[in-house]
Amino acid sequence: MRKKQQVQTTGEALEKPESQIRVMWDTLKKNKAAVAGLVVILFFLFLAVMGDWLAPYDPEYSDMGHTFVAPCRDYYFGTDQLGRDIFSRVLSGTKISLFVGVAAVAYSLLIGTVLGSVAGYFGGKVDSFIMRCMDIMLSIPSILLAITLMAALGKGLDKAIIAIGTVSIPEYARIVRSSILSVKENDYVAAAKVVGNSDRRIIFHHILPNVVSSIVVRATLGISTAILDTAALGFLGMGVQPPMAEWGDMLGRARTYIFSAPYTLIFPGLAITLAVLAFNLFGDGLRDALDPKERV
Amino acid sequence: MFKYIIKRLLQLIPVLFGVSLIVFFLMRVCAPDPAPIVLGQHATRESMEEWREANGLNEPVVTQYVDFIKGAVTGDLGTSYYTKAPVTKEIASRFPATVELAIIAIILAAIFGIIIGVVSSVKKNSIFDNGGMLLSLVGVSVPIFWLGIMLIILFSGILHWLPSSGRIDPSLRPDTVTGFMIIDSIIQGDTVALKDAVVHMVLPAVTLSLYSMAIIARMTRSSMLETLNQDYIRTARAKGISEGKVTRKHALRNAMLPVTTVIGLQLGSLLGGAVLTESVYAWPGIGNYTVQCIMKSDFPVVQGVVLLIAVIFVLMNLIVDVIYAFLDPRIKFEKKEV
Amino acid sequence: MLLEVKDLETEFKVKRGTVKAVNGVSFEVDKGEILAVVGESGSGKSVTSLSVMGLIRDPGRVAGGEILFNGENLLKKSTKEMQAVRGDKISMIFQEPMTSLNPVYRVKDQIMETILTHTTMNKKEALKRAIEMLDLVGIPAPEQRVNDYPHQMSGGMRQRVMIAMALACDPELLIADEPTTALDVTIQAQILDLINRLREKLGMAVLLITHDLGVVAETADKVVVMYCGRVVEQATVEQLFTKPLHPYTQGLLDSIPKMDEDRERLYMIKGIVPDPIHLPKGCSFADRCDKCMEKCREHMPKLSVTEDGRKVRCFLVSDEVEGE
Numbered sequence: 001m002r003k004k005q006q007v008q009t010t011g012e013a014l015e016k017p018e019s020q021i022r023v024m025w026d027t028l029k030k031n032k033a034a035v036a037g038l039v040v041i042l043f044f045l046f047l048a049v050m051g052d053w054l055a056p057y058d059p060e061y062s063d064m065g066h067t068f069v070a071p072c073r074d075y076y077f078g079t080d081q082l083g084r085d086i087f088s089r090v091l092s093g094t095k096i097s098l099f100v101g102v103a104a105v106a107y108s109l110l111i112g113t114v115l116g117s118v119a120g121y122f123g124g125k126v127d128s129f130i131m132r133c134m135d136i137m138l139s140i141p142s143i144l145l146a147i148t149l150m151a152a153l154g155k156g157l158d159k160a161i162i163a164i165g166t167v168s169i170p171e172y173a174r175i176v177r178s179s180i181l182s183v184k185e186n187d188y189v190a191a192a193k194v195v196g197n198s199d200r201r202i203i204f205h206h207i208l209p210n211v212v213s214s215i216v217v218r219a220t221l222g223i224s225t226a227i228l229d230t231a232a233l234g235f236l237g238m239g240v241q242p243p244m245a246e247w248g249d250m251l252g253r254a255r256t257y258i259f260s261a262p263y264t265l266i267f268p269g270l271a272i273t274l275a276v277l278a279f280n281l282f283g284d285g286l287r288d289a290l291d292p293k294e295r296v
Numbered sequence: 297m298f299k300y301i302i303k304r305l306l307q308l309i310p311v312l313f314g315v316s317l318i319v320f321f322l323m324r325v326c327a328p329d330p331a332p333i334v335l336g337q338h339a340t341r342e343s344m345e346e347w348r349e350a351n352g353l354n355e356p357v358v359t360q361y362v363d364f365i366k367g368a369v370t371g372d373l374g375t376s377y378y379t380k381a382p383v384t385k386e387i388a389s390r391f392p393a394t395v396e397l398a399i400i401a402i403i404l405a406a407i408f409g410i411i412i413g414v415v416s417s418v419k420k421n422s423i424f425d426n427g428g429m430l431l432s433l434v435g436v437s438v439p440i441f442w443l444g445i446m447l448i449i450l451f452s453g454i455l456h457w458l459p460s461s462g463r464i465d466p467s468l469r470p471d472t473v474t475g476f477m478i479i480d481s482i483i484q485g486d487t488v489a490l491k492d493a494v495v496h497m498v499l500p501a502v503t504l505s506l507y508s509m510a511i512i513a514r515m516t517r518s519s520m521l522e523t524l525n526q527d528y529i530r531t532a533r534a535k536g537i538s539e540g541k542v543t544r545k546h547a548l549r550n551a552m553l554p555v556t557t558v559i560g561l562q563l564g565s566l567l568g569g570a571v572l573t574e575s576v577y578a579w580p581g582i583g584n585y586t587v588q589c590i591m592k593s594d595f596p597v598v599q600g601v602v603l604l605i606a607v608i609f610v611l612m613n614l615i616v617d618v619i620y621a622f623l624d625p626r627i628k629f630e631k632k633e634v
Numbered sequence: 635m636l637l638e639v640k641d642l643e644t645e646f647k648v649k650r651g652t653v654k655a656v657n658g659v660s661f662e663v664d665k666g667e668i669l670a671v672v673g674e675s676g677s678g679k680s681v682t683s684l685s686v687m688g689l690i691r692d693p694g695r696v697a698g699g700e701i702l703f704n705g706e707n708l709l710k711k712s713t714k715e716m717q718a719v720r721g722d723k724i725s726m727i728f729q730e731p732m733t734s735l736n737p738v739y740r741v742k743d744q745i746m747e748t749i750l751t752h753t754t755m756n757k758k759e760a761l762k763r764a765i766e767m768l769d770l771v772g773i774p775a776p777e778q779r780v781n782d783y784p785h786q787m788s789g790g791m792r793q794r795v796m797i798a799m800a801l802a803c804d805p806e807l808l809i810a811d812e813p814t815t816a817l818d819v820t821i822q823a824q825i826l827d828l829i830n831r832l833r834e835k836l837g838m839a840v841l842l843i844t845h846d847l848g849v850v851a852e853t854a855d856k857v858v859v860m861y862c863g864r865v866v867e868q869a870t871v872e873q874l875f876t877k878p879l880h881p882y883t884q885g886l887l888d889s890i891p892k893m894d895e896d897r898e899r900l901y902m903i904k905g906i907v908p909d910p911i912h913l914p915k916g917c918s919f920a921d922r923c924d925k926c927m928e929k930c931r932e933h934m935p936k937l938s939v940t941e942d943g944r945k946v947r948c949f950l951v952s953d954e955v956e957g958e
Binding site for chain 2: 132133135136137139140141142143144145147148149150151152153154224228231232235236237238248251255258259262265266268269272273276277280281284
Binding site: 526527528530531532533534535536537538539546549550623624625626 | 736751
């Protein structure tokens with residue numbers, strides 16, 4: 001065992017020094033699952049941009065003469081209870097899910113980073129007050145907190161973003177705070193100070209890169225959770241306003257026809273699963289690539 | 297140990313205070329006026345005003361909150377806007393269904409999660425490992441309500457093996473003793489009811505357990521891999537113990553320490569996750585009920601439920617820590633030994 | 635002869651290729667004798683000991699040779715048969731006493747486990763034996779300490795527990811892999827003294843793996859010096875310390891600080907251990923050797939026997955070439 005480790009360390013030492021991003025990318029490239037995840041993410045991004053153009057029908061147009069058409073050549077995924085083309089609606093839903101997912105993560109990342117930084121930087125009473133608040137939020141299961149927030153805020157895309165984003169604020173606040181605390185006490189920051197680096201240089205060259213890597217991983221995985229939560233809210237009838245095509249909302253409205261028209265329920269769910277899976281695969285790959293402990 | 301538990305229980309008070317504050321703020325300040333929803337769109341201004349007065353909604357918010365807290369301390373969480381019954385009673389009648397479901401689900405999740413995790417770690421990079429990890433990846437990625445729907449389509453719609461909703465056939469329902477359908481039917485020796493209750497439990501429990509199972513499997517695997525690399529595992533092998541015993545006795549016991557924490561936390565979040573599962577299977581539990589109450593703006597009930605779940609969630613954390621201390625002799629809450 | 639290792643080869647597959655951690659190593663251990671295997675880290679001495687125990691695991695494997703224990707080849711034994719040998723006939727203690735005991739079990743459970751695995755004793759007898767063993771290794775109040783968890787003991791105490799555990803079934807051979815390296819200097823002496831005393835009392839043989847020639851001088855009967863997976867010199871302790879033949883051994887001895895000499899600086903062998911995947915063509919030590927000759931870079935010298943029964947792998951002593 002020890003033998004092997006030694007070989008690896010001498011081996012690493014012999015390699016040319018490469019930039020961290022380069023090493024990370026090389027590790028990521030070798031991870032087939034992560035690459036597959038990335039490809040699917042890019043595919044969904046493509047659909048989000050081109051979906052409306054690719055869609056054969058208007059996703060919100062209801063053709064009451066063609067309700068519950070089973071999947072066929074005219075309607076690839078069939079039509080729903082209001083005669084809308086499910087294929088077009090799933091395409092259109094891509095945009096919404098990705099947008100809500102990214103926006104919710106961006107929102108909670110922003111608030112979480114600010115709160116975590118303030119807590120970590122100032123410490124003391126400010127720190128314990130903020131972290132107490134985070135503990136309180138964490139003591140309510142996330143989906144319950146999200147639906148309570150939706151109940152208070154009302155329906156709508158913007159409100160869904162706030163509800164879903166708020167739920168994960170504590171997570172980012174904790175990561176940022178603990179990163180800042182550990183970096184504050186780390187030897188290399190002390191070393192950088194001793195060498196006479198300015199505070200700004202320390203923050204940008206030493207603290208940020210370390211915090212950013214764990215944040216990036218968390219955020220990638222966070223998008224998958226946000227997509228799931230969006231769909232859950234939609235399913236419970238608390239997501240977007242009709243007739244907007246949102247995957248979870250489509251499932252929630254079609255569930256009455258579970259035995260008579262099961263195909264209306266298959267494709268929106270598949271889309272959710274695939275999107276979430278892709279972000280999870282890519283996020284796991286990123287984590288393995290960024291965390292040298294996991295790499296060995 | 298006793299002192300530690302007391303200390304932790306005291307720490308709970310500010311947390312629960314905070315939870316009540318958040319929920320109260322959201323329900324009474326942010327949320328729209330419940331009167332037109334509760335009374336219907338055709339209600340007159342006067343009747344709405346009368347209703348608000350009767351429910352104390354015209355008082356200043358601070359007074360309302362103080363009243364709410366005063367009541368909560370004495371176990372009075374107010375009354376439902378619709379049934380006029382005490383919130384505690386409304387919750388109590390539905391809570392056992394949720395607890396029963398969550399407990400069965402966590403047992404399934406723990407058993408299968410640990411088995412998958414252990415096999416994956418012992419046979420690292422084998423087909424078992426890859427299969428197990430793929431399953432757990434799907435487990436964390438699939439929306440549980442969609443999984444539920446697909447299971448219903450397959451097992452109820454196509455195969456007709458299992459019922460798609462409810463806890464039990466109403467005609468078979470045993471008398472309520474504990475409120476746990478399975479236990480009640482066992483107590484009364486009613487095997488027909490027991491069988492029906494179990495059959496109704498299968499799909500919801502499997503659905504609810506998948507996510508937790510995936511998390512537990514991943515945690516077990518990584519914990520086992522770390523443990524199997526420890527020096528004391530080499531010592532155990534050097535003693536001439538069989539590989540199976542090394543895994544079971546020496547590795548698993550240590551690897552279970554972090555897994556215990558995860559299982560405890562999952563049980564807490566299962567109570568929350570039950571919202572979706574109960575909705576899919578029309579399970580007469582607290583999660584399904586809460587969603588309906590939110591839709592109907594029955595705020596006292598929502599407040600009560602959120603508060604209750606928060607209490608359980610935090611208590612679970614405490615219980616997990618205490619169990620951890622029993623499992624790991626290195627942790628002692630009392631003063632250090634000499 | 636108790637243990638005969640013949641042409642042992644153990645290799646590890648790593649990403650960049652295969653490392654021959656042990657490359658044709660042979661030595662013998664007699665009943666009741668202490669044989670020290672000396673070398674720097676990476677010389678293959680620990681891998682040799684793990685090979686004897688049958689504890690080489692993926693990505694490593696024993697690729698060739700024989701390990702005869704009481705005339706039986708351990709490499710031919712099944713997993714089950716090896717389990718019966720380990721902890722009973724051959725025991726092992728390790729470098730890291732702090733982490734070598736399982737933190738969640740009491741000391742008694744861990745000692746009793748060995749006894750219950752290999753003997754027909756019942757629990758009560760096994761507990762009695764465990765307490766006896768703790769007493770034997772010099773742990774005070776063994777009846778109480780037997781109920782301790784490892785974290786309640788110091789490093790020296792834990793190493794004593796490890797020894798008690800290893801000796802609980804009266805093994806014929808104890809393999810001690812750097813047993814004192816992780817301990818304080820005063821504790822080191824105590825542990826070595828203990829091993830030596832128990833060897834005399836119980837009549838077992840000891841295979842002592844160490845990088846510390848001081849330890850060798852104090853305890854061993856015979857010494858094998860390893861470098862880059864090969865034996866470079868084998869001699870009795872007296873022979874080795876009075877007249878080391880291999881330049882590597884000479885270097886090792888010169889790097890020990892001596893009380894009676896007044897030198898400006900301590901001697902250091904120049905250079906570093908070569909990359910195990912790309913070992914030089916000739917003698918592995920050539921690059922670092924003060925007396926390196928041309929043919930040292932071309933050919934690997936053979937481990938040849940001298941008149942007084944020692945073995946040396948160096949062209950300064952014999953012209954024999956490996957493999958010819």
